[in-house]
Each structure stands twice: as structure tokens, then as C-alpha cells.
Amino acid sequence: MKIQRLLASALLATLTATAAAQPATDLSSVDPVVTSMMAEWKVPGLALGVIKDGKVIYAKGYGFRDVEAKLPVTPRTIMAIGSNSKSFAVVLLGMMIDEKKLAWDNPVRSYLPDFQMHDDYATKHLTVRDLVNHRSGLPRHDVVWYGRKVTRKEIVDRIRYLEPTTTFRNYWQYQNLMFVTAGYLPERLAGRSWEDLVRDRIFTPLGMTRANASVLDSPKSDDFAYPYGIEDGNVVRIPFRNIDHVAPAGSINASVEDMLKYIQFRIDSGRVGGKQLLTTAQVAEMEQPQMAMGAAAALWSGVDVAGYGLGVGVGFHRGHRLIIHGGGIDGFISQMSWLPNERVGVMVLTNQGQNNPIPTLVVQSVYDRILGLTPIDWAARQRELDKVAAKARADAAAKRVADRKPGTTPSHPVSALAGRFHHPGYGTVVVQTAGAGLELVVDVMRAALEHYHYNVFSVRPGSQAGMLQGMVTFLTNTKGEVDRVSIPLEPALPPIVLERRP
Numbered sequence: 001m002k003i004q005r006l007l008a009s010a011l012l013a014t015l016t017a018t019a020a021a022q023p024a025t026d027l028s029s030v031d032p033v034v035t036s037m038m039a040e041w042k043v044p045g046l047a048l049g050v051i052k053d054g055k056v057i058y059a060k061g062y063g064f065r066d067v068e069a070k071l072p073v074t075p076r077t078i079m080a081i082g083s084n085s086k087s088f089a090v091v092l093l094g095m096m097i098d099e100k101k102l103a104w105d106n107p108v109r110s111y112l113p114d115f116q117m118h119d120d121y122a123t124k125h126l127t128v129r130d131l132v133n134h135r136s137g138l139p140r141h142d143v144v145w146y147g148r149k150v151t152r153k154e155i156v157d158r159i160r161y162l163e164p165t166t167t168f169r170n171y172w173q174y175q176n177l178m179f180v181t182a183g184y185l186p187e188r189l190a191g192r193s194w195e196d197l198v199r200d201r202i203f204t205p206l207g208m209t210r211a212n213a214s215v216l217d218s219p220k221s222d223d224f225a226y227p228y229g230i231e232d233g234n235v236v237r238i239p240f241r242n243i244d245h246v247a248p249a250g251s252i253n254a255s256v257e258d259m260l261k262y263i264q265f266r267i268d269s270g271r272v273g274g275k276q277l278l279t280t281a282q283v284a285e286m287e288q289p290q291m292a293m294g295a296a297a298a299l300w301s302g303v304d305v306a307g308y309g310l311g312v313g314v315g316f317h318r319g320h321r322l323i324i325h326g327g328g329i330d331g332f333i334s335q336m337s338w339l340p341n342e343r344v345g346v347m348v349l350t351n352q353g354q355n356n357p358i359p360t361l362v363v364q365s366v367y368d369r370i371l372g373l374t375p376i377d378w379a380a381r382q383r384e385l386d387k388v389a390a391k392a393r394a395d396a397a398a399k400r401v402a403d404r405k406p407g408t409t410p411s412h413p414v415s416a417l418a419g420r421f422h423h424p425g426y427g428t429v430v431v432q433t434a435g436a437g438l439e440l441v442v443d444v445m446r447a448a449l450e451h452y453h454y455n456v457f458s459v460r461p462g463s464q465a466g467m468l469q470g471m472v473t474f475l476t477n478t479k480g481e482v483d484r485v486s487i488p489l490e491p492a493l494p495p496i497v498l499e500r501r502p
Helices: 002-021 030-040 082-098 120-125 152-161 177-190 194-206 244-250 256-267 280-286 294-299 358-370 378-403
Strands: 045-052 055-066 228-231 234-237 304-308 313-317 320-329 332-339 344-350 419-423 427-434 437-442 445-453 456-459 471-476 482-487 496-501
Touching: 030 045, 030 055, 030 358, 030 378, 045 256, 045 358, 055 256, 082 177, 082 194, 082 244, 082 256, 082 280, 082 320, 082 332, 152 177, 152 244, 177 194, 177 244, 194 244, 194 256, 256 332, 256 344, 320 358, 332 358, 344 358, 358 378, 419 482, 427 482
Parallel strands: none
Antiparallel strands: 045 055, 045 344, 228 234, 304 313, 313 320, 320 332, 332 344, 419 427, 419 496, 427 437, 437 445, 445 456, 456 471, 471 482, 482 496
């Protein structure tokens, strides 16, 4: 492995010295960069596509879509695009606004009278625009939907019980629940599912023949990728994550070939095949900064992101105006972007979802070459960021050990701590005995609980734990009975308190 890395570094140095002299459409020098990064970050498969002036100038698969069967990735391979689905949700809204069925700055309640936020002011004033630029005041609250057996309507109904972390329109916070609402809204107006609307109004006119809006459909294709993760340093296949209930926020699956058609549609300001599907005014609105992102711009490491538009990030690649968004769901990470002025777009799909920065690094490497710039060693920059993140994790682990009070026991027998606990926004959580210990169950997510000290237990990380993490504290009433449990279900807020139910 050391020899391979040395060879890759030497080759990259050679490419860096010579790339500036290559034609802007010659991307052959990116091949060894991609394969080297895939080996370093343990990514089994990657698909890369580049479109320039309406022509596909590069489309290639690397590695395997099925590691066990050694089936290669191709430009036709279907993978999850994750949160890149959000821009499709925005396009659908834009089409309905063009038809005067909606308006960006009308309150959501004018279309969904039963919609309600945690506070009255946000309930009355939150607009369609606010749904899709991450300024609702809510943090992610992802455990409301991730791994949960809930419908789209139930998710929207639960929003009223979820606490914000900041005042309405005050701060940019990435989250998914508002985009679920942004998909539920056209469903209510049109009387059809979001999936059907996206298929008929976007996929079909653009010729995205292999795209789908449910991971349940991907294995029906003749060329699809399995999802992978990392366990004990090894690449392992993991189950597909079905997120149909939050489809507008992240459920689309597509090939690079399909996504390049979508990117060209955006570069062409809503026009395809001589037909204007979306007005140029709507596209321009979507690609203008609507909210400053501040420190949150680090979502796109190494990219100068000025702000967030409607469903896309807006920034620059080394001085060139850039529209960009990423996406990730279990076993898949992707990056979608385009340079509007140069009429160039890049799509990267990968089938490994843990510690995988490669989609962004590949995008940066491609643009360096397309623009005739001296390539930067983006992988080296990422290694430094990885070191900082690793140190932060190590420091947090050391603090947990230092803060623990040894020799303590729970106030009640373990069996007395078990029970069903409820929160109107998060639903029901079960704590049950498992051998001599406890297990936390949130629908399909299951995590072992290890005694930390007193009535505090820590969540043991595991493949089934999903988003469950941190310290679980059992609380008592004045009678000494365990009647509540405190769980850090949303990291940006104090732990959520759930009440015991029969």
C-alpha cells in the first residue's frame, strides 16, 4: 500500500506539472487521480460524467457496482443521488409557480391550512421560498424520519412539535423536513404523488429514462450499484435504505448519463429539445444566493460557497461561478455541479457512504483541468481536514472517559428502566432488556446501551444504530419512579425528553 501511494503521488506530481498544457477537453489526466483517491478512501465504485456546450465529453465508470460479483460501474449504473433530489423538488415547485398555482413568497398555510410550526409567527409567515432555502429556524431533527415507519403526511404533521434552535429566517441550517413539506405541497395541490409528478414533468421530458424516485426500483434495473460502508476498516455491503417517505429531500436514483441531461437542462435555463419547461426567470431565481451560509459553507470543503439558493449551493471554483450540491444516503455519496458561464457540468456518483470525500475532490480536479488551471492536490488538503476531524473525535472520546464517575450503579434494576417512551414529534421509543443490559429501539434502528454512570447509559455504535448516539438518561418523578428518558435525538438541541407510556 505504501508503494502504491508513493507511485500515485509521483504520478500526480507529474500530471500537475503537465496538465496546464493539455486541451481543456482532455480529461485523461484525471483517471489516475480518481483511482488513487478511490484506493485511499476505500470507495469501491465511481461514475464520472462531464458535459460541455451541450455535449458529453467524458463519461466513465471506475471500480465495481457489485464488489462480490466483480461487476463494473458504467455511465449507465444507477446510484442514489441523495439530497441532489432537493433541486428536483424545487424545479417542480418552479413549474407550478410558472403556472400561477403557487408563489414563492406566499405563506405555506395559504395552500396547506393545517401546516404548523413550533411557534405562531413562523406558522403564519413561513413561505414556499422558506421551505427550500434552509432558514426555517429548525435544525435537522432527522430521527423524526430516518429509519422510521411514518408517512409523508405524518412527518409534516409532526413538525409543529419540533423545537427550533434559532429565530425564523435568522440563520442557515441544513435540514430535510422542510423539503418533505415542499414535496407534500404539490401533492396536495395536484392530487397526485410527488413521484408521479417528477417522473412526468421532469424525468420523461428530459429523457432521464433510467431515473427513479424509490430505491425499491433500482434493483429492477440491469445496471445498478449496491451500497457499501466501512466496518473495521473493510469495505462491506450494507442494506439499501428505503426513504420513500422523504422522497423530495433525497430519494432519487439515477445514472451519470441521466444526471448530465438534468445538468444541461439547468445550464440551458430550463429549456430542453426546443421547449421551455421552466422559465429562465425561475432558473435565475433558484441560482441566486438567498441565504448566507457562514461556517456551514464547509459542507463543500475547498469550494468557495457564497450562499444557498433554492435547492442548490451558489459559489465559485477558483473564481469561476459555480452551482453545486451534494447528496448522501446509506452507502452512496454524490456531487452535482455546473459552471453556468462556461456551460460545463460535472456529475459524480459513488457507492460508499462513510468517510468518503471523493465526489467533491473529483469535481474540483475536473474543473481544474477543464478551465486550464494548474491542478491543486485536493486530496492532500482533504487529508489535513481528516486529521483535524480525527483529533476532534479522539478528544471527545477522551473527555467521555474523563467525565465518567466509576463505581456507580443505576437507581433502579435494569428491568425497571425498560419501557415505552413517547414524544409528539419523535413518536414512540422503546427501551427493552437485552441479556443483562438494555437496548434502545427506534422503529428499525437498534442500539445497545452501556452503563456509563448513575442513571446514564451510552449508546454503543453499531451497524443498526443508525443516527442513535450519545448519552441516554433515565429521569424520575417525586415518587422515585422512572417516568421519563432523555435522549440526544437532535445534536443541535438539549436532549429530547420522552415520557413513559403504558
